[in-house]
Amino acid sequence: MDLQSFLLEEDVNNYYSQLDAGSANGDSAENSQTNKWILEKHNMWTKITLNSFYEECAVGTVTRAQLKKWLYDRYRIAQSQASLFESFESIFGKQTNSLGVVLKEDAEWFENKWHQLLHLSEGNLKEYQPSYGAQELIEYSVGVLEKNSTPCNCLLLCWLVNFAFYQGWRMTQRHYHCDQVEILEIARWSCREELMVAIIETQSVLDKILRESASQTLIIELGLYFDGILARLDDMNTVQNVEGKDTPRSAVPSKDIFDGGLQFSPSSSYVHEGAVNSIFYSLALAVMRKEVGNLILDNVPEPSDSLLQVISQFQTSRSSLVCDIVSGGDRTGSILFSTRFGETSNIHCIAGPGACREQQTFFSEPVYDALWQPGGKGFAYLKDTGGSEKFSVFYMDMESGFHYNVSKTKKGRCGSMLWSEDGRHLCYYSTERNGKDWDVYIVDFNTNSEGTLEISQPRIVFQGEGSWSPLDFYRNRLLLRNFISLEESYLYVMDLTNPSFWITVSPDSKSTEDSKEKAAVSFAKFLRVSSRVEDCPIAIVSDSADDFHTLRIHDSSGRPIMSRVETNLHGDIEDLAVAEYCNRNVSMFAFTVNNRGNFELFLGVVRTDNGLELELKPISLQSETVSNNTANKLHYNSLTSLSGKSFREVNASVIRRLRLHATLGLLAFSRYSPTCPGDIYTVQLDTMIVRRWTFGEVGGLDRKRFINPYLFEFESFDGLNIPCWMYLPKSSSKKFPILVHIHGGPEQQSLPVFTPLFQYLLLEKGIAILDPNVRGSSGYGKRYMSLDDQYRRKDAVKDIGSLLDWIDKQPFLDSERIALLGGSYGGFMVLSSVIEYGSRIRAAIDMVGISNFVSYLEKTSAYRRDSRRKEYGDERDPEMRKFLLSISPLTRSHLIQVPLFVAAGQNDPRVPASESEQIQRTRVMDIRKSPIACIGILLFPCS
Structure with missing residues (x-):
């Protein structure tokens, strides 16, 4: 009987009989013991085998041995x-x-x-x-x-x-x-x-x-x-x-x-x-999956009460973030700011240094920003639902306490709120039209004869493709930025009363597209030297023809007047504030420079009555924080002499949210340090006196115990120096275990700010913290920031390998006890580092990390997808897709052999929760590696 007959006639028993007799296809019997074994097992598996055999075999000649x-x-x-x-x-x-x-x-x-x-x-x-x-x-x-x-x-x-x-x-x-x-x-x-x-x-x-x-x-x-x-x-x-x-x-x-x-x-x-x-x-x-309050715990043990009690002290530290200076009504001169009481951040108001805080909003969802209406009686603010980052614009009347839905968004995301000088128009961007493109909207505010506030329907004043946002709004003109990536953006002037008026202002305009080197604009403001916007120069912060974002000034038609405002510092300008129009031919502005993690504050005055004259003055901020790092003297000698590298203890200031008001003579900002959660400060412009307005709580802990970091550099595999912050516990005769923290972005920067987790690990557990700014980080120039782009992604992972090499050489660090922690892109870095250097790592924590670049790019929110493709690569290109899959941790998850904790937000619009869930699901498959203990996941339903 040939194979075709066997398949068609299904004469299995007859075939086996012939096989046992050694006569199948006329061949002599071979290996009769095997034939007997097949017959004995026939009843148990014939059905399974036959069906599968039919479906997988093509009709043809097959030898008995193969069969x-x-x-x-x-x-x-x-x-x-x-x-x-x-x-x-x-x-x-x-x-x-x-x-x-x-x-x-x-x-x-x-x-x-x-x-x-x-x-x-x-x-x-x-x-x-x-x-x-x-x-x-x-x-x-x-x-x-x-x-x-x-x-x-x-x-x-x-x-x-x-x-x-x-x-x-x-x-x-x-x-x-x-x-x-x-x-x-x-x-x-x-x-x-x-x-x-x-x-x-x-x-x-x-x-x-x-x-x-x-x-x-x-x-x-x-x-x-x-x-x-x-x-x-x-x-x-x-x-x-x-x-x-x-x-x-x-x-x-x-x-x-x-x-x-x-x-x-x-x-x-x-x-x-x-x-x-x-x-x-x-x-x-x-x-193993449990719901505890608002959290979903998957293979995560519940912490002890004693642990929760200690951690809660550090977590209840409170920072204050400046929103705006009040310029109208009885509260003129007060400051609106965001802080957290209870579970979420809401808007508060404070009248002066050390005054009582007055809470204005009482939402269960956090409020992200607030801008006072010039000459009005309330403020506009942004709020989302469930951590989705689909922000809507609202307005609160502080006299009546009534809240208005201004943007009326159903599916879009709003941001970049700007008031007109007279407070009658509010401008912002929104993705409401299609969920992807950022259009510019304006809403009109009027008070009728009865004193009732009337708010118009939002109207689109600019509709484009990609990311467009307003940077300034003065009189009838807008400064619009077209954001491509952190390395490429363009600045334009738009006239609301003349649709044909359109000026390309940025020095890196699209007219220079022949240039191989792209440039980006981070800030732009009209210098209000006149009530006529046509007479106002424009202050621009850009990295055009420079490695850092520096300040330059152009006239109202876009021509450069001053190519660079010198500060004698090598760093990016991180913020820019311009005062309202106050005196003809005079305008005040303020900005900060990020000098390797320490922010320097400058106040500038521009005069145009006799050409353009600029006066720049640094503002000194005396430190009010004290650390007890003298306890680390045991290791000081090795720190200062190791490999010829110098270490310096840093008590730095990080400054955020500059707000400048010339009429009130006030410059406000939030200041952070490694030992202070963040408080509101002001500078009185006539006397240059610095005052502290808020005194954020730290859970009843002794501030003097908090520890400042050291700043050092280590050499990576290709000779590049990588800056790193190092926090050391109090002196000990033993080597310190280490937590390596890797920031997200990747175009972000680890800064010396108060981090409750760091201080807890330092003070309570004796764990050292290393916080590197691997290649691709911002704050060190655009060349440094581009060193991990697309096909160079794995070079950033190699930086972590070089850091592990550096740890091996330190007499005060225990290279046998290293854990990794990172979020978002930092989560990808953690997963990749565990795969590459798993034998040198004891544990890892992946917070909302990218596990598969292809699925991430396909599923991240549409409004940010194109900019992320510029950074990581376009997954629609076959070659790039193949590369992205090859470096994705999910592709090599079987190589993860250390305990791994994963956390994700179910509503995360940036890195979908599926990125965390899929790495957990694939990794836990290896049940030989103690599956109950090898991985856990924590889901935040409302984030």
């Missing part, structure tokens, strides 16, 4: 399959609310559907489509679950997910004609995104079923059993063929070793192992 090799492989899989179901029945049978009965009843249905789906997928492999078979499997399984969400169906999904994974592997192999070792890393993830979506969408079904019927003890017992299953599966990694030679499992699916056109599946041991892991994870998830 028996294939049948042997199928038998071993079926044997493990049977053991698995027997185990489920025995274990779940111990429970009062047993799942064993359900599993037993569904077993036959399970097997039939499995092979139907196998056939469905195989049918779609005739024409290559990336992940096509996987998608078909998922759609089918989701449909099954919708109709009948039994436990067995949920388990079926776990099997299908892993099987579809290997369909992607096979398709990749067929398409690229690569050997399996070469394509394993790429093909393994060829359909992972769709699979993760399917798991996430159906996980709640399994949670609901198992929550009441499975206990933690059961899960641990089940895990131990599965560990034994996997050990037996390891024995199957090598399959004994009929010639007595060992055939590596990875070689089984290679079509090159078969002559007759028979296409074999990859060894299903891989599939089976993955399925076991998926099933175990699904069961464990039902027990």
